[in-house]
Amino acid sequence: MTRARYYRERDSGDYLALFPAYVRMENGQRIIDGRATAIRGLVASVCTTGIGERFLALCDRIPRRQVPGHWLAALLG
Numbered sequence: 001m002t003r004a005r006y007y008r009e010r011d012s013g014d015y016l017a018l019f020p021a022y023v024r025m026e027n028g029q030r031i032i033d034g035r036a037t038a039i040r041g042l043v044a045s046v047c048t049t050g051i052g053e054r055f056l057a058l059c060d061r062i063p064r065r066q067v068p069g070h071w072l073a074a075l076l077g
Helices: 069-076
Strands: 005-009 015-026 029-037 046-052 059-062
Touching (some): 015 046, 015 069
Antiparallel strands (some): 015 029
16 A cells, blocks of 8 residues: 545545555546545545545645544544
């Protein structure tokens, strides 16, 4: 597994973990494999998904140390 990059959604406050070694092109944008919530605000709903660059524009990149422990456990499974 590659080193994750962490993001926080500005709107919901949810956290994401992206794995930049796993990238594909789809509908004219880069899609990066990662882990994020399926249901907004519900940490227990974290799943593996593709995250597009357009969505990432609505997020802020943050260092791992700023991700709460319970989110890290869910994101890294």
